[in-house]
Amino acid sequence: MSLLGCVLATVVVAQAEAYKTGTWSAATAYVTPENRVETGLFGATRMGLGDGLELSSHPLWFFVIPNVAVKRVDWVLGDAVLSSEHTLTYPTPLLKLLSREGVGGLLPHESRVPHIVALTNELLVTQPLGFGHALTGWLGLTLAGAVGRANVTTIDLPVVYPRMAAYYEHVTGNAGLSLAGPVWRKVTYRVDGELFLIPNRQATWAAEADLEVSYTLGDTWQLMLGTKLAYSQLPYGSLTRLLPMLDVRYAF
Amino acid sequence: MPRPRPLWSRPTRILRGGVGILFGLLAACSLTDPFHTDFDAIEPAVMYQAAHLTPAAAPTDSLLVMTYNIKFGSARVRFFFECEGTRGVMSDDEVIGNLAGLAGKINQVQPDVLLLQEVDVGSKRTAYVDQVQWLLDHTHLNYGAYASQWRADFVPTDGVGRVDSGNAVLSRWPIHEAERLALAQSRANSAVVNYFYLKRNILRGHLSVGEHDLWFLAMHAEAFSDDDIRKEHIAMFSQLLTELDAEGAHVVAGGDFNTIPPGSKRLSGFPDDCADGRYDNDDYAGEEHYLDTLYAGFSEAISLPAYQADNTPYFSFTGDAASGWNRRLDYLFTNGSFVVGSGLVHQDLTQGGYDTLPLSDHAPVSAQWVLP
Numbered sequence: 001m002s003l004l005g006c007v008l009a010t011v012v013v014a015q016a017e018a019y020k021t022g023t024w025s026a027a028t029a030y031v032t033p034e035n036r037v038e039t040g041l042f043g044a045t046r047m048g049l050g051d052g053l054e055l056s057s058h059p060l061w062f063f064v065i066p067n068v069a070v071k072r073v074d075w076v077l078g079d080a081v082l083s084s085e086h087t088l089t090y091p092t093p094l095l096k097l098l099s100r101e102g103v104g105g106l107l108p109h110e111s112r113v114p115h116i117v118a119l120t121n122e123l124l125v126t127q128p129l130g131f132g133h134a135l136t137g138w139l140g141l142t143l144a145g146a147v148g149r150a151n152v153t154t155i156d157l158p159v160v161y162p163r164m165a166a167y168y169e170h171v172t173g174n175a176g177l178s179l180a181g182p183v184w185r186k187v188t189y190r191v192d193g194e195l196f197l198i199p200n201r202q203a204t205w206a207a208e209a210d211l212e213v214s215y216t217l218g219d220t221w222q223l224m225l226g227t228k229l230a231y232s233q234l235p236y237g238s239l240t241r242l243l244p245m246l247d248v249r250y251a252f
Numbered sequence: 253m254p255r256p257r258p259l260w261s262r263p264t265r266i267l268r269g270g271v272g273i274l275f276g277l278l279a280a281c282s283l284t285d286p287f288h289t290d291f292d293a294i295e296p297a298v299m300y301q302a303a304h305l306t307p308a309a310a311p312t313d314s315l316l317v318m319t320y321n322i323k324f325g326s327a328r329v330r331f332f333f334e335c336e337g338t339r340g341v342m343s344d345d346e347v348i349g350n351l352a353g354l355a356g357k358i359n360q361v362q363p364d365v366l367l368l369q370e371v372d373v374g375s376k377r378t379a380y381v382d383q384v385q386w387l388l389d390h391t392h393l394n395y396g397a398y399a400s401q402w403r404a405d406f407v408p409t410d411g412v413g414r415v416d417s418g419n420a421v422l423s424r425w426p427i428h429e430a431e432r433l434a435l436a437q438s439r440a441n442s443a444v445v446n447y448f449y450l451k452r453n454i455l456r457g458h459l460s461v462g463e464h465d466l467w468f469l470a471m472h473a474e475a476f477s478d479d480d481i482r483k484e485h486i487a488m489f490s491q492l493l494t495e496l497d498a499e500g501a502h503v504v505a506g507g508d509f510n511t512i513p514p515g516s517k518r519l520s521g522f523p524d525d526c527a528d529g530r531y532d533n534d535d536y537a538g539e540e541h542y543l544d545t546l547y548a549g550f551s552e553a554i555s556l557p558a559y560q561a562d563n564t565p566y567f568s569f570t571g572d573a574a575s576g577w578n579r580r581l582d583y584l585f586t587n588g589s590f591v592v593g594s595g596l597v598h599q600d601l602t603q604g605g606y607d608t609l610p611l612s613d614h615a616p617v618s619a620q621w622v623l624p
Binding site for chain 1: 376378
């Protein structure tokens with residue numbers, strides 16, 4: 001090992017423990033501290049496993065769209081942390097549930113839904129900027145495979161379409177950048193922008209911008225209010241929507 | 253360790269305030285009509301032009317006018333809202349195939365002005381094919397005006413998704429000042445149902461044909477209602493026609509009125525009635541005089557005495573191709589006149605020279621409209 005390698009390794013090991021965990025650290029390269037569980041009304045439940053590992057799932061959605069994600073801190077250099085997150089999703093029950101007559105039928109009831117498994121892999125890098133602010137960038141690739149006869153149309157809405165496009169196109173990409181930090185006392189902010197790439201002749205990309213403000217009470221409660229500006233190219237054209245966001249989060 | 257510095261400094265406060273106001277305004281706009289289903293009382297129609305214009309000679313004494321409810325190019329595919337219907341979407345190939353059949357009929361008749369109902373221009377159920385543009389590009393007609401009667405970015409029922417469907421008028425000659433005039437919705441429906449439900453309208457505009465300035469009115473009246481909304485639609489149509497007439501305009505006015513002419517032999521118990529359909533079977537009892545004002549004040553393509561003598565040759569609708577045409581719902585009126593005997597309901601090979609039964613649940617109605 002070269003001298004430079006030794007120095008780098010020493011820095012990485014020395015800094016790893018200090019920076020690889022963080023509370024309320026969803027959408028960053030940090031993982032939830034060991035033995036801590038953070039959950040939300042709408043967001044994922046995250047559990048710190050220690051050793052730079054985090055397990056997460058969306059409990060509200062789990063029974064209709066089974067999903068599990070593992071995030072691991074892969075590399076720490078100085079203040080910067082690089083993690084990878086791998087999410088396995090089985091959306092078939094949800095698509096079958098939505099293929100129905102009447103209200104709530106987002107897909108035609110005659111849809112034939114195959115067994116679909118999707119694997120999303122993301123690399124996240126978080127760089128503290130000082131004064132509590134941090135910049136996070138991420139790059140992701142979703143791969144999906146289907147087994148069985150399929151006759152399912154897309155759900156042509158912003159936010160939904162780019163996230164489900166991989167089920168139909170087998171591969172999509174995403175990349176984003178976020179900035180988060182304190183605003184005043186217990187109030188924090190988070191702004192981000194994310195780009196989705198869809199290899200489809202009708203819809204090729206989508207973009208979203210989030211603005212979130214959170215109020216943290218002690219170490220266990222957090223209230224988040226925000227808004228999402230979503231643009232998506234869709235099979236018929238494009239659509240822009242502004243959506244409200246709300247979550248109540250609890251940790252133990 | 254330095255203390256976290258709040259972002260409450262002056263430049264960021266201004267920036268944040270601006271972003272907040274921008275997001276707030278956008279949110280307010282999104283929340284008032286989140287799925288874009290609403291229309292103003294009067295809106296400009298959406299104008300179209302064929303990719304390649306077909307030269308049209310100036311007419312001499314009359315124009316051939318036709319009205320046709322094309323059932324969004326679904327031909328005889330039974331959708332979930334129809335009797336024993338199972339389908340929710342069609343493939344691109346299905347839609348284009350059905351439109352080719354309709355274009356075949358239109359090209360056979362060669363109308364100068366064509367009033368269309370139930371034309372999809374960007375609906376998921378019809379593979380997002382713009383049917384106005386497609387028909388212009390595959391017929392001799394050059395110009396179009398479109399007024400949506402069912403538009404939503406997303407309808408969250410029955411897999412409908414995005415829909416944009418409505419009335420159109422196609423013409424050999426340029427169309428001017430076409431407007432979408434909103435009609436009332438049924439008061440029997442809840443606000444939520446009406447938010448996503450059809451918004452009927454009258455499409456009004458005029459054509460410059462040689463030295464003639466000609467007007468048109470086109471309507472598709474309410475089909476399903478537990479109140480008198482269909483009667484109101486027809487009354488509004490009659491009023492607009494009367495107003496144009498008073499102004500000295502030369503008008504052709506028609507469409508699918510979803511009611512039967514006075515003197516119809518059968519008012520209910522039609523051969524295509526459905527045992528367990530989503531909607532009640534049609535019963536026109538009480539509607540026998542809905543069209544009296546129109547018949548009294550204006551000329552219709554099919555003479556009323558002829559119809560009353562024998563309804564059958566003038567039937568223009570059936571929900572079931574196997575049971576054949578069984579009632580008349582489609583009309584052409586004018587404050588001028590039609591060439592006597594030119595009115596025709598294009599029912600089949602012997603009456604119209606084309607088998608229209610497989611093309612739509614309506615048959616086209618045409619007549620030679622005398623120029624002033």
